[in-house]
Amino acid sequence: MEIWPFNLRHLQAVAKIARLGTINAAANAVNLTQPAITQALARLEGQLGLPLFERRHDGMAPTEAAELLVPRIEAALAHIASPHVTMARLRALLALADSGSYAGASILTGLSLPSIHRAVNDLALAMRRQLVERKGKAVALSDTGNDLARSFRLARVELETGLSEIEALKGHETRRIAIGAMPLSRARVLPAAVTRFQRKHPQVRLSIAEGSRAELVDPLRNGALDLMIGALRDPLIEAELSQQPLFEDQPAVFGRGDHPLAGTNADPSELARYPWTVPAHGAPLRDTFERLFNEAGIEPPRVPIESGSVMMIRQILIDSDFLTLLSPDQVAVEIEAGWLARVATPPSGFGRTIGITTRANWRPTEVQREFLSDLEAAARDVPGRRRS
Structure with a gap:
């Protein structure tokens, strides 16, 4: 179910009914008449296919559907943070941000060019902010426009999540979990958690994007990813993100199977005689390499x-005398095949904390919480690993 047919003001009214308990109180809070709110609620319940309230003599009691949807509406409105935003304006700005042009936004949404122009211009006028800058014949969002688009993306995620929870309540599973997988997580823990989760929830879609932290952190911030798994950063410099440790990983030094140092547990002076390949500066493994x-x-x-x-x-490594620093899990197959061999094991204290990174204000759904539990269980099951 898409969010675009819904009216933001009507959604706000539903949230007020749930919090204030009566249609009259909600009408005063959102500056609508009681008949208008009654009609809006009836239309919204028709769109959802479920009642949101039980009508009682002493007020309106939220149903299970409302208990799921209202917190998502409130979170979305908090991201939007303006009474001037309509669903049409939100959609137009996001389409412009995602496509990079008005023509692209029109194609993306199926709306006419004048409609996209009007919605974006009306939003800029209402907010008294420049949202779009012209660069020759091209257009681009201003810094303010980009910040607003990020907030709108997060609002869209909240509303989409709420609607997917409603569909699940009706027996139509549309929920999904978008996961960012950094290199180490792909070796053992994430696959184990995925298979464990899918046995219980075969209808939930799992979308896994692979990449480095630098490649995944912006999609996480923007709401395209729900969580990111891999080496944690200490200290965490992004105030809008939150980290949860899973386990400590102890990296080792590896070379080709017949490397001159294979099986010797070489000391740093011996290791320093060979060239290395490691991640760029800023990656935890690079820091460990230099500290060693x-x-x-x-x-x-x-x-x-x-x-x-x-x-x-x-x-x-297979084709040279190069050395590297990796988790044994990442090259377990290569070691078993004899292609690579352990050259040295750093002393204790050189491990990395592997864990989950999410947005600080992320509110996981029921199935997302179950997936987090499966990640924790998979981390506990990895042999020889110390829980953080």
């Missing part, structure tokens, strides 16, 4: 190739 040598009083060896791709690193 700095704490031994040795200049870190050169890194001619910076990469966070395990597939790329694997092939580089």
Whole structure:
């Protein structure tokens, strides 16, 4: 069920009815007449296919559907934070942001060009902000427009989540979980959690986007992802994000199967004689790599190739004397096949905290909470891992 046929003011009225208990009180709060709110509620219940309230002599009692939907409406309105936003204006600005042009927005939504122009212009006038800047023949959102689009995306996510919960209540499973998977999470923990979850909820769609933290953090902020799994950052510099540790991972040094140092548990001075491939600066593994040598009083060896791709690193190691620092889980198959071998194990204290990153104000649905529980269970089941 799409959010666009719904009226934001009517949704706000429903939220007020739920919080204030009567249509009269809600009418005063949203500046609508009682008949108008009554009609709006009837229309909304018709659109949803479920009653939102039980009509009682002492007021309106929210049904289970309203208990699911109202918090999502309130969260969406908090992101929108303006009485001047209509559903049409919200849709037009998001389409312009996503497509990069008015023509693209028209194609994306199926609305006419004049409708898109009018909605965006009316929103800018009502908010007294410049939302769009012209750059020659092209247009782009201003900084204010981009900030507003991010808030609108989060509002859209809240409303879509609320509607999916309503559909699930009716027996039509439309819920989905969008997961950002950083390299280490893909080795064992995330696949184990996914299979565990899917046995219980085969109808829930799981969408997994792979990438580095730098590639995934903006989609997480914008609401395109629900959560991100991988190495946590300490300290966490983004105030709008929240982290939950799962376990501690102990990386090791690896080289090709017949590397001169294979099986020796080489010390840092020996490791420093060879070239390395590790992720770029800013990645936790790069910090661990540099600390390994700095704490031994040795200049870190050169890194001619910076990469966070395990597939790329694997092939580089197989064909050369390069070394790398990885979790044993990430190259378990290669070690078993004899392609790669452990060269050294850093001392304790060089581990990474692996966990879940979400938006700080994220309110998981029931199935999302179950998936989080399955992630925790999968982390507990990984052999030799210490829970954080």
